[in-house]
Amino acid sequence: MKTQKKxxxxxxxxxxxxxxxxxxSLPEATAVAVSEGRIMAVGSLESMEPWFTGRAVTVDDRFADKVLMPGFIDNHVHPFLGALLTPMEIIAPEPxxxxxxxxxxxxxxxxxxxxxxxxxxAAxxxxxxxxxSFGxxxxxxxKWGRPExxxxxxxxxxxxxxxxxxxTYLNSAAMTALGLSAEVVSDHSQVDFAQGHFFETGNMMVMxxxxxxxxxxDWYRKGLGITCDLMRQGGITTAADMLFGTISPDFELAAINAVIEQPELPMRVVNVFDGRGFSNRASGRGNGAPDAEIDFAAGQGAMEELLGKDEGRVRFLRAVxxxxxxxxxxxxMQMNxxxxxxxxxxxxxxxxDVLAQGVKHFWEAGYQIHVHVNGDKGMDSVLDALAQAQDAKPRFDHRFVMHHVGFHTNAQSTRMxxxxxxxxxxxxxxxxxxDTLSELDLGPERAGQLVRxxxxxxxxxxxxxxxxxxxxxxxPLFxxxxxxxxxxxxxxxxxxEERLSMEQALRGITIDAAFALGMDDEIGSIVAGKKADFAVLEDDPFDLGVDRLKDVRVAGVVFEGAVTMLAKPVASVFGETGRMPVPEPTQDQLEATHCCHDVDPCGHLQEIAAWIHAMPEDVLGQRLS
Ligand SMILES: [Zn+2]
Ligand SMILES: [Zn+2]
Ligand SMILES: [Zn+2]
Structure with a gap:
């Protein structure tokens, strides 16, 4: 006799x-059965009948004219940046x-x-x-200095x-409000007092x-709320915080929990530890120069205290x-x-050297390792570190993931x-x-081969x-x-030659994005037993084709079986135009392009993160306690 388990x-x-x-194995279907937040069956309504005996069945046909896909996965976001920046009045060169x-x-x-x-x-x-204002x-x-x-x-x-x-550029009222008087700043070498212009260390003072x-x-949590709302509009049901703990693990965790659980938002956030931030904090150091020694063992100790402490929609991966x-x-980026x-x-x-030490440490500790890398010379350093780790202790299915991969060669693809x-x-x-890298930095051949x-x-x-x-x-569709x-x-x-088929393009925001987080057994495709996470689309991507993927509209999401629809379906912010005006590069631009060019969370913002973390207690006070 069979025992009935539940x-x-x-x-x-x-x-x-x-x-x-x-x-x-089953690329298309017309019905999906969901029970307790998980997928029970996929196919047609008729094909599911064996499951219906003895169960209360509701057929929900509200998606009769919609297309369902697995909930989209963005495996590299920075919620802390969204929290700091999105509440600002954004006026920028792009929409x-x-x-x-x-x-x-x-x-x-x-x-x-x-x-x-x-x-x-006026608003x-x-x-x-x-x-x-940001942007x-x-x-x-x-020119928008203090006089203007x-x-x-x-x-x-x-x-x-x-x-x-x-x-930053401040007007007189802002300089007064922030206590940046003539006595305080006038002889600072990176402040132009008359223009209200603060740069580099001067900008740090404003920060x-x-x-x-x-x-x-009322600022940080509001910004996190905006960030989560943008994820929902993009059809994202799982996002990875790819630098968790860069400001303060307790502070970040309290904020994301408060935002994601009240009211219950239709998404989960998985945390990947900031290797340097955790290590330097645990060993009582600030983030130093790129060659500064880092005590990765101390960092691992601090990470392990959080592993297993998953709560609700926020969880931790054994990943760095x-x-x-x-x-x-x-x-x-470092170019060969x-x-x-x-x-x-x-x-x-x-x-x-520092990277290789970090890779070796976390490799031997059995962690999954994610590395930010952009140029081909950068890629050589990561491949060398990985090769040394493999030599010392071979590992299989370790899912070492290269992130960004701005420019790499075919020889490096093979070695990866x-x-x-x-x-x-x-x-x-x-x-x-x-366009700009072609003109100013790399030439058309390499600049045309970015992100192959x-x-x-x-x-x-x-x-x-x-x-x-x-x-x-x-x-994700953009x-x-x-x-x-x-x-x-x-x-x-x-x-x-580097373009993708529709299936290849869509795998990168679903099942292969889940693979990179080691979660492809749980999310990323619509298969019996997986989480019932769906992106609800107004348009069928296969009807529009790869060249119009950015025009596909998201209508809502289903998260663990619960439906949340948007007020109106939205396509990408780049959907209508597809291109932005490109200013002609001038000599000024040539000089400006290597600094202050655009948002740069992994470069200059990294400094800000380090600096926030090193701020004196009386500035942050109870915020980070
Ligand atoms: Zn700069
Ligand atoms: Zn990065
Ligand atoms: Zn990043």
Missing amino acids: TMQAVTVFTARKIITMDP WRMAGGDIHPAANTPAEYEARLKERL RTDTDELFI YQPLEHG LDKIAPDRPVVLFQRSFHE GKLMSTLLAD KLFADGAMFSAL EPGYIDGHEGEWIMTP AALGAHASVNPYYIHALS SQSILRNNMKVSFHSDFMMAPLE LAWCAGARVTRSGQQVSP
């Missing part, structure tokens, strides 16, 4: 116009989607910038409150963050004054994030010969595969950076697509378009 649970069957399962779905259009000329600034100032009626780009927006700001805002405090996040505002619950070379947006056109050098975030590595790439680089995903697949590795938010929008279609800002298609 009582028969109620079943909901969702029928749909089409279900794209991302499971090669941004806001919470609730509205789009803040791009400002590409001084006149557009001025109009938007005045409009946003914020509390004139005592700091008005903080100012002098090359496109013209005083003219449009004579008696309310205004702070403009440059797009790069490491320069210090703003921290109590930005880390307060390390860094190799500098950021693509700043053209500071022939290097950069103008002869400048890239930078290390961790030198090859031989060592068992895989890739999670940022394909937005192709769209956003190919097909070569990774040709070598039998898996490749997934991430936003590195706020580097790119939280829009990212799949970037990787699949390879169209630059100017509308040019680069390295068409």
Whole structure:
């Protein structure tokens, strides 16, 4: 006699116009049965009948004209950046989607910038409150120093963050409000007092004054809420925080738990530990120079205290994030010969020696290792570290993942595969950076071959697509378009040999994105036994084709069986235009491009994170206790 293990649970069957399962054994279906947050059956309504006997069955046909896919997975985001930046008034050279779905259009000329600034100032009626705007780009927006700001805002405090996040411009009222008087700053070498311009260490001083505002619950948690709302609009049901603990594990955990559980948001966040942040904190050091020694064993000890402490929708992976070379947006990746056109050098975030020590330590401790790497010389350092680790202690199915992979060679693809590595790439680089890197830094051949995903697949590795938010929008379908279609800002298609088929493009935001987190047995495809996480689409991607993936509209999500629909379906913020105006590179731009070029969470923001973490107790006080 068979023993009945559990009582028969109620079943909901969702029928749909089409279900794209991302499971090669059963790629398409029209019905999916869900019970207790998991998938019970996939097929047609008729095929599920054996399951219905003795169970309360509800057929939910609200998706009759919709397409279901596995809930999208973005395996590399930075919630702390979203928390700090999204509550700012965003006026930038590219469009941004806001919470609730509205789009803040791009400002590409001084006149557009001025109009938007005045409009946003008028919309914020509390004139005592700091008005903080993000996205100012002098090359496109013209000069907005203290005199210009005083003219449009004579008696309310205004702070403009440059797009790069490491320069600020303040009006007189803001300098008074933040206590940045002439006595305090006038002889600081990185402050232009008359212009209200604060840069590098001068900017750090402004950040210090703003921290109590930005880390307060009504700012930080609001920003996390906006970030989660953007994920929902992108159809994301699982996101990985690829640098958890960079500010403070307790602070970050309390904030994400508060936001994700109340009310219950339709997503989970999985945390990958910041290897350097945890280690330096545990050994009482600040984040030092790229070659500064790091006590990885101390960091591992602090990580293990959190492992197993999963709560609700937030969980911890036995996984660590390390860094190799500098950021693509700043053209500071480490490049092999022939290097950069103008002869400048890239930078290390961790030198090859420090990286190799980190890889060795966490490899031997059995961790999954994720490494940020951009240039081909950076890639050599990561491959060398991995090869040494494999020599000392061979491991199988270790899922060592290269992140970003701005430029790498075919020889490196082969070596990655031989060592068992895989890739999670940022394909937005192709769209956003190919044109300028071609002109200014790498030349058309290498700049056209950024983020070569097909070569990774040709070598039998898996490749997934991430936003590195706020580097790119939280829009997996847009990212799949970037990787699949390879169209630059100017509308040019680069390295068409590296384009992807629809199936390849969609795997990178579903099952292969789950693989990179070691969660492909649980999420990423619509298969019996997996979590009932779905992206609900208004359009069938296969009808539109790879070249129009960014136009596919997200209508809602299903998270562990619970349906959340958007007020209206949304396509990518780049959906309608597909391209942004590209300013002609000028000599000024040549000089500016290697610094202050764009948002750079893994470069300059890394410094800010380190600095927040090293801030004196009286500034942060109880915030981080
Ligand atoms: Zn990142
Ligand atoms: Zn700079
Ligand atoms: Zn990075």
